[in-house]
Amino acid sequence: MTTIAELVASAGGLLHKRDLVAHGATDRHLTSAVRSGSVSRPRRGWYSTWPKGDPRHVAVAVGGRLTGASALHLLGAWSWRRPPVTVSVPQTASRLRRRRGVRVVWDSLDLSDRGSTWAVDPRDALARAVIDADSFEDAVLLVDWAREAGIVSDDDDAAEVLSRLRADAAGLAAWSEGGAESILESVAGTRFRRAGHHVVRQVPIKGTNKVIDMVVDGIIGLETDGRAHHADRFEKDRAKDSDIARSGRIPFRASARMVRDRWRSTADAVDALIHMAGGARPVAEVGNSSLPRVLGPRGRRRWRLAMPRQGIGQELPTVVC
Template sequence: MTSIAELVSAAGGVLRKRDLVALGATDRRLTHAVRSGSVRRPRRGWYSTLSPADRRFQAVRIGGRLSGAAALFECGAWLQRRPPLTVSVPANASRLRPRRRARVVWDGRDICDRGSLTSVDPRDALVRAICELDFLDAVAVVDWALHTGLIELDDLPRLLAHLPRDAQRIIGWVDPKTQSILESLVRTRERLRGNQVEIQCRLSNGQLLDLLINGIVGLETDGREFHESSFEVDRRKDCVIIGDGYLPLRASASMVLRDADRLSRAIETLLTIHNDPPPSRPDILDLARPLPGRGRRPWRLGRVPCRADRTRFPCPA
């Protein structure tokens, strides 16, 4: 006979009592499972095999499901740090258990009808996460969603239609060709500095270059810290980058995540010592620039520069 713990684990770690009863569980078996410690009750009528430290367990204990960046973090989204706990509950929810440093949001029936017992649908979580995170992380999670196939670029405007009008302009900052959070962070930082960045450029030997900045600096992320086994291959690729007329630069994950200013100064130095004039940057001039946020959202996007602004300020700061 299948145990209660096996039934709950097969359902993702959390299951309601009525679902267990439909599977043949009795009150006696449920009581024995709780007393033996094979399952826990985060809330009356709910049974779980998850650890109490698990955020899914905590969300159910409060009375809802994970939402926003907290839900995307459990899915493996590209985030620099663990986000605060956000819990989605129905609009008519009651008897919630408060928890310090946890944010509770009330969602409509359309959102409540999607997702799992522990998390809202990842698409709904993505929309909320965009307004929770800072600008770099917000762009990164959208890049992640496009990279993993969670959403398609053509479907993104419809998905973001419920966001404020300025937040919808984040579409101009994402790139579906991005392969990692490191590429996303470097690309956004350099574009904010007025540089043109191309992703996954093909070299003369057919290999792909992670980032090409202003058509001058060929930047490869991860470096030897994660590519120890391919050290020789990476050095040969550097020779190809030089042979194609670019200045090679390699950055480890720790440099991108924790020493971004030094990396940016190195890029600017390489751009400065290069004798060729910088290329035109129409994609940068057409972007709405991030500004300090208002209310809960830590950022907002300004208007797209008009033609007169582009003449006065060819490289927006």
């Protein structure tokens, strides 16, 4: 006989009483399952096999669904740290069970038609996550990941999703040009662009089947590497560095620690190499000249973007403190 826990687990870890009853469960069966600890009841009518500290369990217990970075984190979103739990509830919600450290946001009723029983639709979660991000860099990181994961497609699609809660967030689509395949590539690219460098991602090396993570100012062929170096990987990386050099660029390899913990010295090294090579090379595109300007915090927002004036290009990005 199939147990209550097996039925709930097969549904993804959360199931309503009516669905269990449809499978033949009785009140006695449900009570026994809860007392045995094989399932828990985060909220009246709902049964779960998730641990009580699981963000999904917490969201249901509060009376809503996961949203923002906490929902995207469970889908594999890139992040340096585990985000706090944010719970979406409809504007008409009542009888919520508040939890310390859990943020509750009231969303429009149309969000209830999208997503799952425990989380809002990933595109709605993204719109919330970017405006709640601790920094502009974290916001771009989420958009880069969403492009790589296929949650948003082209620039127009990304801009539509990102502007659902704040109009200026649509400008993140310009800062996230796509092509980043890891948290290191995303962060390094954003930092270089904010410093005024021209960055092109995923640049093919002519005459090979290899691709450079990013080219900075037309000179530096930059590779980011978060993996431990084994003998076979080491040889392949050195061979790729040689191919980058033969393509007329200076190879530079940055480890995870160099990006996360020693960025200032890493950026200084890249600047020195560009200077030694005679300065940035002319590129086909203007690049940073059309990027929305990054503004300082206001209220709950840790970052904002200047709204572009119609028909007038933006200057190189600067940070207003």
